[in-house]
Amino acid sequence: MFHIKSLELVHWDYWQRIKNIPLDAKIITIAGQNGSGKTTLLDALRTLFGLDCSMGRTYKHYARHAGQQTSWLRAVVDNKAMGKQLSNRPFRSSGFFSEDEVTLFCQIQKNGGDWKRQYLMRPGNVQIEEVTEANDFLGVENYRKRLANAGLSPAMAKVLALEQGETDKLCEYAPRQLLDLVFQVFGDKEVLDAYDEAKRHQRDTEIELKRFEAELEGSKTNLEGLRLRVANYHQWEGLTKERRELQEEVLPTLEYHEAREKQASITRQLREARKPLMLADQQLSDKRAHVAAQAQAYTEAQQHETVLEQESTALQSRLSSINAKLKPLDSLLEQKARLQKLAADSGADIAAVSEQLEQKEAELARQKQGRDAVMSRIAQDKATVSALQGKTAMPEPDNVRAMRRALNDAKIGHAMLSDIVEVTDPKWQGAVEGVLGGYASVVLLDKSSDAAAAYRLAEKERYRHFIVPDLITAPSTKGDSLMSVVKFSDKAPGWLIEQLMRITRVDSVEEGARQSHIEEWITPEAYHKERRGGRSLFVEASRYRFGAAGKSQRMEAILKNLPSLEAQEDTFTLAISKLASEVSALKARLAGVDAAKELSARQEEFDEAARAAVPLKAERNEVGSRLGELQGLIKNATIARTRADTTWQNARFNLSESEAGLRLNHKRVIEQRSEHAKALLALRRQWRHMPYNWRRPARRQRLVAEYVNAHQTILRIHSLEASLSRSDWELDATVIDQYARLNEQLKNRASETEERRYQNNRAIEATTNARGAYMDRLRYTIKTYSKNIKELGELAGIEVHSDPVKLENDDLQLSQAGLHVRFKFDGKGIIGMNDGEASGGQQVMKSLVLLIGLLKSEDGSGGFVFIDEPFAHLDIRNIQLVGEFLKNTEAQYLMTTPLTHNTDVYDPSELTLITSKKKKDTQWAQPIFVLQRRTPDKAAA
Numbered sequence: 042m043f044h045i046k047s048l049e050l051v052h053w054d055y056w057q058r059i060k061n062i063p064l065d066a067k068i069i070t071i072a073g074q075n076g077s078g079k080t081t082l083l084d085a086l087r088t089l090f091g092l093d094c095s096m097g098r099t100y101k102h103y104a105r106h107a108g109q110q111t112s113w114l115r116a117v118v119d120n121k122a123m124g125k126q127l128s129n130r131p132f133r134s135s136g137f138f139s140e141d142e143v144t145l146f147c148q149i150q151k152n153g154g155d156w157k158r159q160y161l162m163r164p165g166n167v168q169i170e171e172v173t174e175a176n177d178f179l180g181v182e183n184y185r186k187r188l189a190n191a192g193l194s195p196a197m198a199k200v201l202a203l204e205q206g207e208t209d210k211l212c213e214y215a216p217r218q219l220l221d222l223v224f225q226v227f228g229d230k231e232v233l234d235a236y237d238e239a240k241r242h243q244r245d246t247e248i249e250l251k252r253f254e255a256e257l258e259g260s261k262t263n264l265e266g267l268r269l270r271v272a273n274y275h276q277w278e279g280l281t282k283e284r285r286e287l288q289e290e291v292l293p294t295l296e297y298h299e300a301r302e303k304q305a306s307i308t309r310q311l312r313e314a315r316k317p318l319m320l321a322d323q324q325l326s327d328k329r330a331h332v333a334a335q336a337q338a339y340t341e342a343q344q345h346e347t348v349l350e351q352e353s354t355a356l357q358s359r360l361s362s363i364n365a366k367l368k369p370l371d372s373l374l375e376q377k378a379r380l381q382k383l384a385a386d387s388g389a390d391i392a393a394v395s396e397q398l399e400q401k402e403a404e405l406a407r408q409k410q411g412r413d414a415v416m417s418r419i420a421q422d423k424a425t426v427s428a429l430q431g432k433t434a435m436p437e438p439d440n441v442r443a444m445r446r447a448l449n450d451a452k453i454g455h456a457m458l459s460d461i462v463e464v465t466d467p468k469w470q471g472a473v474e475g476v477l478g479g480y481a482s483v484v485l486l487d488k489s490s491d492a493a494a495a496y497r498l499a500e501k502e503r504y505r506h507f508i509v510p511d512l513i514t515a516p517s518t519k520g521d522s523l524m525s526v527v528k529f530s531d532k533a534p535g536w537l538i539e540q541l542m543r544i545t546r547v548d549s550v551e552e553g554a555r556q557s558h559i560e561e562w563i564t565p566e567a568y569h570k571e572r573r574g575g576r577s578l579f580v581e582a583s584r585y586r587f588g589a590a591g592k593s594q595r596m597e598a599i600l601k602n603l604p605s606l607e608a609q610e611d612t613f614t615l616a617i618s619k620l621a622s623e624v625s626a627l628k629a630r631l632a633g634v635d636a637a638k639e640l641s642a643r644q645e646e647f648d649e650a651a652r653a654a655v656p657l658k659a660e661r662n663e664v665g666s667r668l669g670e671l672q673g674l675i676k677n678a679t680i681a682r683t684r685a686d687t688t689w690q691n692a693r694f695n696l697s698e699s700e701a702g703l704r705l706n707h708k709r710v711i712e713q714r715s716e717h718a719k720a721l722l723a724l725r726r727q728w729r730h731m732p733y734n735w736r737r738p739a740r741r742q743r744l745v746a747e748y749v750n751a752h753q754t755i756l757r758i759h760s761l762e763a764s765l766s767r768s769d770w771e772l773d774a775t776v777i778d779q780y781a782r783l784n785e786q787l788k789n790r791a792s793e794t795e796e797r798r799y800q801n802n803r804a805i806e807a808t809t810n811a812r813g814a815y816m817d818r819l820r821y822t823i824k825t826y827s828k829n830i831k832e833l834g835e836l837a838g839i840e841v842h843s844d845p846v847k848l849e850n851d852d853l854q855l856s857q858a859g860l861h862v863r864f865k866f867d868g869k870g871i872i873g874m875n876d877g878e879a880s881g882g883q884q885v886m887k888s889l890v891l892l893i894g895l896l897k898s899e900d901g902s903g904g905f906v907f908i909d910e911p912f913a914h915l916d917i918r919n920i921q922l923v924g925e926f927l928k929n930t931e932a933q934y935l936m937t938t939p940l941t942h943n944t945d946v947y948d949p950s951e952l953t954l955i956t957s958k959k960k961k962d963t964q965w966a967q968p969i970f971v972l973q974r975r976t977p978d979k980a981a982a
Contacts, residue, residue: 043131043191044933045086045905046142049115051169052107054081055959055966062969064116064935066952071937073956078966079937082956083907086935089114089147090193091160091185101156104149113169114147120164132162134190140164146172160184212887213875216859219891220823220846223860226895227822229815233855236812240852243808246801253794260787267780274771284761287754290735291744295751297731298741300724304717311714325703328696335689342685346678353671356664363661370657373650398624405620412613419606422583422599440504441482447498454487455495456531461485463588466526468565469546470594473527474585475567475578476544480537481586482506509534521546523563544569813850820848823860830862830894837886840865862891905933950974 046065051058056078071079081103084094094100104112120143122129132143146161146169159178163171179187214222224230437445441457448455459481464473483506486495492510499508512532518525524541545562547553553562553570563569567578582598734740748754827843834841844861847854863871864879864887872878874887889908936950951974959966 043118043120043143043193045116045118045935047117048082048086048089049113049169050085051113051115052104052109053085053112053114054078054103054106055964056968057107057965059968062954063952063971063973066933066950066973068934068949069936069952069954070950071935071954071956072940073937074940074958077956077958078969079956082954082969083935083937085114086116086907088149088158089116089145090188091181100149100158104151104156110151112149114149115169116145117142117166118145119143131191132187135162135187137162137164142166148178162187211891212879212884214891216861216874217857219862219874220858220860223822223826223895224819227826229819229822232815232818233812236808236815239804239808243801243805246797246804250794250798250801253790257787257790257794260783260790264780264783264787267776267783270771270773270776271780273769274774274776277765277770277772280761280765284758284765287758287761291748292751292754292758293731294735294741294744295748295754297736298745299751304721304724307713307717307720311710311717325696325700328692328699332689332692332696335685335692339682339685339689342678342682346675346682349671349675349678353668353675356668356671360661360664360668363657363664367654367657367661370650370654373647374654377647401620401624405617405624408613408617408620412610412617415606415610415613419603419610422603422606425583426596426599438482440502441506444482444484444499444502444504447502448484448495451494451498453491453495453498455491456485456487457481458483458485458533458537459586461529461531461533463528463530464526465528467594469523469526470585470588471567471580471582472523472546472563472565472569472578473587474580475569476523476541476563477537477587478578478580478584480507483534483537484508485512485531485533486510507534511535513538518542550575809850816848816850820846823848826860826894830890833890833893834864837890838867839886839890840871841890842871862887864890905935908934908936 044065046063048062048064049058049060050056050062071082073079080095084098084100084103087094088100088103094102118131119141120130120132120137121141130138135143137143142165144163144165144167146163147158148161149156149158151157159180161172161175161178162184211219211222221230224233445455445457458477462473462477464470484495484499484504486492486509489510489512492508495508495510498504511534513535515524515527515529515533515538522542523544523546524538526546527541529538543561545556545559547556547559547562547564550564550568553559553564556562561569561571563578567580569576569578582594583602585594585598748757823843823846830843831841842863842865844863846858846860848858849855862874864874864883865871866879866883866886872883875884879887892908953972953974955970955972957967957970
């Protein structure tokens with residue numbers, strides 16, 4: 042077993058870096074205040090050797106305290122050969138044969154959100170900086186295996202992992218607990234647990250086998266029920282198969298046979314009826330020749346008529362061409378006549394015509410202006426209707442649109458009074474419109490703080506309506522005031538609300554006049570009386586602006602008035618058209634003065650047109666005469682063609698009558714042949730899918746002999762269907778597979794159950810025999826441990842006796858067995874492990890004997906032991922006794938002790954490590970101070 046020679050910590054708990062802590066001594070004392078890091082130092086060694094930390098802590102707990110990404114633990118241990126053979130070095134299995142030292146590394150690194158540790162071994166004394174780039178790190182399990190090969194056996198690992206305070210309390214264990222600890226450390230506990238697990242498994246198997254046997258009996262009952270279901274299914278299947286054969290094979294074959302026989306009989310009858318038809322065809326041949334001759338005559342008459350019509354069409358085209366050439370010449374001659382007429386009328390009073398033209402033009406301008414005004418009104422009304430229907434925005438005056446735009450650009454929240462008013466009673470809509478009409482464009486500000494900015498904009502835009510910043514919530518009122526029929530959707534000016542509340546609603550002017558005590562009133566027709574007098578505030582319905590009802594009435598009024606406006610537009614249009622015609626005539630009269638001049642200038646042009654028109658008119662007359670002749674010829678040709686057609690149609694009619702008369706007696710025969718042909722075709726299509734073997738005459742005759750006909754077969758099918766309609770038939774075909782599968786399963790399960798029972802019985806016998814044989818190993822373990830503690834007791838001057846443990850191959854006795862150890866101090870009487878008769882020092886000595894006895898091996902003591910505060914609560918004499926005992930053993934001890942005035946606790950120590958608490962104002966704890974006992978050789982030097 043190896044010893045520890047030095048230790049180095051990097052970012053472990055609150056130590057930044059402590060290099061080369063010497064541990065190359067037999068007894069090492071770690072002293073310090075409570076909380077100064079004594080147990081932390083021991084946990085560093087436990088982590089370095091792959092063990093668990095004490096008191097529920099883990100290596101992650103210490104790595105997090107440092108606040109770094111990586112922590113390192115490094116220890117140098119000896120690798121000296123045990124004896125003269127170099128092959129006996131502790132780390133020989135790791136390949137380290139020549140070096141006397143081996144360096145162990147533990148790297149703790151933050152990986153994502155968690156911490157991970159990995160290990161490394163190097164021969165010699167190697168520093169941390171030399172292995173930072175290494176790539177052969179070991180996992181925890183592989184590292185533990187290498188340490189076990191070096192002497193840090195699982196038994197030692199379990200002892201080293203004992204919690205703080207457990208090492209000096211082993212004597213307080215019950216005999217059963219002590220025996221369990223011994224078996225656990227020496228590796229026997231796992232074997233016993235394995236035997237117990239095997240026996241539990243065998244008992245579970247026995248219970249399972251009994252359940253299998255019970256299920257097997259139930260399955261046999263189910264198997265018999267399935268057998269009966271299978272027999273029922275086979276019977277149903279046989280009847281179903283017979284019905285299917287009758288329906289799908291026998292019945293179609295018999296129906297085919299009967300249909301075939303029927304059609305063969307009809308064929309023979311039709312064959313005899315073909316002879317009279319041949320004679321009828323001969324008689325009709327002569328009449329068909331006569332009809333062909335009449336058709337030829339009709340064709341010739343039709344061709345003659347066509348030739349005449351073509352000549353007429355050509356002449357008409359020629360006539361159209363002549364007229365096209367004459368048209369421009371006639372136009373010039375018409376212009377000559379018009380100019381001659383204007384020249385003749387030019388002698389009228391020009392001044393009178395000019396004055397009349399001026400009056401007509403002025404009247405035309407007035408009519409156009411009136412029509413434009415009506416058209417503008419129609420466009421405005423249509424835009425308003427579109428806005429009221431929600432298709433476009435409501436049209437507003439230019440100054441209101443400009444003010445709205447300025448307020449929006451300045452981001453000043455506002456609303457117009459017309460946006461928040463709603464009239465609750467349509468009867469008083471006109472009255473509200475009359476009173477509030479002048480205030481419709483009053484601007485209501487959302488925030489009174491925007492008043493100054495709004496005033497500046499109104500001044501700039503010269504806005505004539507009020508800008509109101511101070512608004513109040515309108516109260517809900519009832520009674521006769523005008524306010525009771527007005528509802529505001531938002532805050533409104535207080536003065537406006539007061540005005541509405543002062544006005545009283547009356548049904549008529551007479552009623553208002555009678556009530557002299559009312560200072561201010563208004564009628565539904567918007568006649569308003571106040572202190573200054575009375576006046577009408579009537580507003581046309583087409584100008585309403587307040588509330589949904591007002592908008593609705595406004596749209597209705599506009600739509601009602603639109604037809605009259607459009608009629609006015611039509612009237613203006615007719616008047617304008619008439620005036621325009623009169624103006625044009627007057628202008629033409631004024632133009633007659635220049636007509637004589639134009640006539641003289643174009644005289645040659647007009648003469649040439651007259652000369653060119655003479656031959657064209659002569660040709661037109663000639664073509665017209667020929668067209669007149671053709672009309673008579675075409676009429677005669679049409680009469681001849683009509684007569685030929687009539688004669689031909691009569692011949693055809695006579696031929697039809699003859700055919701009908703001659704074949705009347707044979708019509709039924711022909712129809713029968715047609716129906717027979719269709720029947721044969723249908724028969725072939727209907728039965729072509731039938732297999733050829735079914736259609737053979739021999740088979741059809743055999744079926745006829747067996748089943749007589751299709752009717753008898755149908756009766757048999759009905760009988761089978763009646764039998765199959767019963768509800769007690771088994772229809773599930775899977776019952777056959779279920780029966781076969783269940784039968785096979787039962788056979789296999791019965792065989793498997795017998796085999797498993799046989800194997801389980803053998804396993805019970807083998808387990809019992811094996812555990813019985815292992816009793817010798819348990820007795821040897823107890824004997825070895827008893828020998829170890831006896832030898833350790835002799836070193837400490839204590840007589841140690843262990844009672845024989847009765848071990849039998851029985852569950853109850855094994856669970857109750859315990860190791861009773863007795864001690865004899867200073868020649869006094871024998872005392873037990875924890876019977877209350879030992880002093881505190883004797884309790885510690887007993888626990889140390891029991892503890893170190895767990896570490897002794899057959900080749901002697903060795904290794905190292907971590908002991909937390911073994912001298913606590915001991916007097917000077919007991920401290921000396923414990924110290925002498927530790928000196929006489931061969932193990933390396935790392936003990937902790939609090940700072941105390943009793944220096945005897947340091948007497949056995951060759952090396953003392955002193956830890957200090959971390960100060961609050963510093964990040965890292967102070968380094969560990971080292972005190973080394975001066976040996977006689979060093980003192981002499």
